[in-house]
Amino acid sequence: MLLNEVGLEGLTLRAIARELDVKAPALYWHFKDKQALLDEMATEMYRRMTAGAALDAGDTWRERLLKANRGLRAALLGYRDGAKVFSGSRFTGLVHAEQMEGNLRLLGAAGLTLPQAARALNTTYLYTLGFVTEEQGVEPLPGERREGFDLAERARLMAGFPLAAEAGKEIFEDYDRHFEEGLALLIAGIAARYGVD
Amino acid sequence: MLLNEVGLEGLTLRAIARELDVKAPALYWHFKDKQALLDEMATEMYRRMTAGAALDAGDTWRERLLKANRGLRAALLGYRDGAKVFSGSRFTGLVHAEQMEGNLRLLGAAGLTLPQAARALNTTYLYTLGFVTEEQGVEPLPGERREGFDLAERARLMAGFPLAAEAGKEIFEDYDRHFEEGLALLIAGIAARYGVD
DNA sequence: ACAGCGACTTAACAGCGTTAAGGAGTGGCT
DNA sequence: AGCCACTCCTTAACGCTGTTAAGTCGCTGT
Numbered sequence: 001m002l003l004n005e006v007g008l009e010g011l012t013l014r015a016i017a018r019e020l021d022v023k024a025p026a027l028y029w030h031f032k033d034k035q036a037l038l039d040e041m042a043t044e045m046y047r048r049m050t051a052g053a054a055l056d057a058g059d060t061w062r063e064r065l066l067k068a069n070r071g072l073r074a075a076l077l078g079y080r081d082g083a084k085v086f087s088g089s090r091f092t093g094l095v096h097a098e099q100m101e102g103n104l105r106l107l108g109a110a111g112l113t114l115p116q117a118a119r120a121l122n123t124t125y126l127y128t129l130g131f132v133t134e135e136q137g138v139e140p141l142p143g144e145r146r147e148g149f150d151l152a153e154r155a156r157l158m159a160g161f162p163l164a165a166e167a168g169k170e171i172f173e174d175y176d177r178h179f180e181e182g183l184a185l186l187i188a189g190i191a192a193r194y195g196v197d
Numbered sequence: 198m199l200l201n202e203v204g205l206e207g208l209t210l211r212a213i214a215r216e217l218d219v220k221a222p223a224l225y226w227h228f229k230d231k232q233a234l235l236d237e238m239a240t241e242m243y244r245r246m247t248a249g250a251a252l253d254a255g256d257t258w259r260e261r262l263l264k265a266n267r268g269l270r271a272a273l274l275g276y277r278d279g280a281k282v283f284s285g286s287r288f289t290g291l292v293h294a295e296q297m298e299g300n301l302r303l304l305g306a307a308g309l310t311l312p313q314a315a316r317a318l319n320t321t322y323l324y325t326l327g328f329v330t331e332e333q334g335v336e337p338l339p340g341e342r343r344e345g346f347d348l349a350e351r352a353r354l355m356a357g358f359p360l361a362a363e364a365g366k367e368i369f370e371d372y373d374r375h376f377e378e379g380l381a382l383l384i385a386g387i388a389a390r391y392g393v394d
Numbered sequence: 395a396c397a398g399c400g401a402c403t404t405a406a407c408a409g410c411g412t413t414a415a416g417g418a419g420t421g422g423c424t
Numbered sequence: 425a426g427c428c429a430c431t432c433c434t435t436a437a438c439g440c441t442g443t444t445a446a447g448t449c450g451c452t453g454t
Contacts, residue, residue, distance in 0.1 A: 013411065025412080026433050034411065087330050097358040104360040114360060118367035123379035127320065130327025133284050161294040163301035163311060170315035182320035189386025210442065222443080223402050231442065 001079065003041075007140065008081035013037075035089070042089035043096075045082065049075035050099050057102075061110035061196060062187055064103060065120065069128045069183055076132045080140050083132040111196045120190045127186060128179075135175045198276065200238075204337065205278035210234075232286070239286035240293075242279065246272035247296050254299075258307035258393060259384055261300060262317065266325045266380055273329045277337050280329040308393045317387045324383060325376075332372045 002019050003011055013034060017024040031037040053071050055064065076082035100121070107117035139145055151168055158165035170178065191197045199216050200208055210231060214221040228234040250268050252261065273279035297318070304314035336342055348365055355362035367375065388394060 012409080014409085022432095023434060024410095025414095025435085028412075029432055087327075087334070090334075094355065094358070097355050097361045100361040100364065101358040104364055108360070114363060115367050118364035119375065119378050119382070121364075122368050122375070123324065123382055126327035126331060126379070127324045128327075130284075130323035130325075130330070133327070133330075134323060137284070137287075158291065158294050161291070161298040163305070164294045164297040166311060167297065167301055167315035167318075170312050171319050178316065178319070181316050182323070185316070185320055185386035185390055186383060187386065188390040189382035189384065192389040193382055193385040209440080211440090219401095220403060222404085222445095225443075226401060 003082075003085070004080045004141065008084055038085060039089045039092050042086055043091045043093065045075060045079065045085070046091060047095050050095070055099070055102060057106070059106060061107050061112070061120075062191075064106050065124055065187055065190075066183065068099075068103060068121075069124050072125070072128050073132050073179060076129075077136070077142055081136060083129060083136050087129055087133065112194055116190075116194050120194070124183065124186050127182060131175075131179055131182060135179075138172060139175070200279075200282070201277045201338070205281055235282060236286045236289050239283055240288045240290060242272060242276060242282070243288060244292050247292070252296070252299060254303070256303060258304050258309070258317075259388075261303050262321055262384055262387075263380065265296075265300060265318075266321050269322070269325050270329050270376060273326075274333070274339055278333060280326060280333050284326055284330065309391055313387075313391050317391070321380065321383050324379060328372075328376055328379060332376075335369060336372070 002016065006015060013027055014024045016037070017027055027037065031040065049071060052075075053067070055067065059067065076086060079085065103121055104114065104117050107120060108114060112120065137146070138149055149172070151172055154168050154172075155165040158168070199213065203212060210221045210224055213234070214224055224234065228237065246268060249272075250264070252264065256264065273283060276282065300318055301311065301314050304317060305311060309317065334343070335346055346369070348369055351365050351369075352362045355365075
């Protein structure tokens with residue numbers, strides 16, 4: 001996809017049009033403006049994400065929250081600036097309503113009230129979005145690090161703040177593990193506060 | 198502040214320069230490029246936030262996490278697009294290292310290991326940032342709602358998905374309460390998973 | 395008196411999202 | 425057959441953006 005080559009900043013209407021063998025103003029026949037195009041792009045990303053992994057109705061609520069948020073993160077990481085595209089756009093249509101309905105039903109069957117289920121889903125969703133946004137600020141695509149981001153130099157500058165310096169590796173490295181840990185915290189909190197499991 | 202009048206999108210170099218009674222290229226004497234200027238602006242926002250509320254060394258770890266994240270949210274809500282400015286920028290200097298050091302020390306004294314304390318702080322931070330980003334997507338400034346966002350219409354469209362429709366009010370209304378609830382979930386998870394108080 | 399430097403100006407550039415006006419092709423109606 | 429209507433696209437242009445180049449003014453130190 002073009003987004004992965006040029007990033008959100010380079011994703012201009014003229015570049016998109018060139019990709020489609022068309023001139024830029026032709027896009028306005030199909031979309032009201034650029035934001036509408038980005039909304040559609042985010043929706044399509046979401047569609048591919050849910051199509052990739054059908055959900056198991058036999059999941060426990062823990063499994064479902066883990067799967068949904070791991071899947072979301074993986075999908076976002078699949079595109080450069082994926083998280084920014086997502087959080088800057090609103091889905092068109094009802095694609096996401098279907099998955100949400102299923103998740104709410106499953107969490108409800110597990111003993112959560114509807115407000116609790118909604119809060120659990122929304123809170124994990126916002127955490128994941130925030131996490132990947134920061135992650136992609138440092139690693140636009142998995143493996144390639146953004147320039148000017150040197151962990152050793154950061155530690156040297158922070159010599160006067162030893163704990164904060166040491167904490168750097170807990171924040172700017174090993175994103176996979178740290179994402180899991182944060183998600184586990186949230187799930188533990190849901191279990192404890194809502195008395196499920 | 199100019200940001201509150203025009204939003205991030207309208208925050209052009211020419212507008213900033215006009216505010217300072219100067220022409221746009223003069224800004225390049227003080228900043229390498231626009232991003233450097235935004236970095237400085239985010240740092241200044243952070244400075245004002247921490248200056249506003251000095252932290253109490255006698256806090257429990259729960260109080261500290263609550264205060265820090267409530268304060269962050271309040272600060273972000275104080276500026277239109279505050280969350281986007283924050284998550285798109287990196288702090289200059291060591292302003293934020295000092296507060297981080299204090300928070301890590303307090304959480305350590307409460308019984309958390311350094312990696313646990315770092316994870317607890319970072320996870321709540323990312324949640325708050327994600328939360329306010331979405332919140333400001335719907336309510337740019339407290340009280341004023343973005344156009345085209347009608348909760349009743351959303352419910353009508355989602356008639357086929359009753360749970361998801363009903364969950365709308367758990368997601369798009371009463372942000373204060375829902376922020377608190379999500380934060381409480383995280384704190385409960387930290388207590389449960391890390392075995393503190 | 396004059397050089398040097400900091401802080402600014404004017405002028406210009408390529409590129410952006412977007413609008414206006416019009417043209418080529420297709421299908422159906424009379 | 426002729427013509428209208430419609431879809432989808434083009435070319436041209438607009439005002440705006442971040443940014444660079446080159447030149448100008450006034451202060452400071454020698």
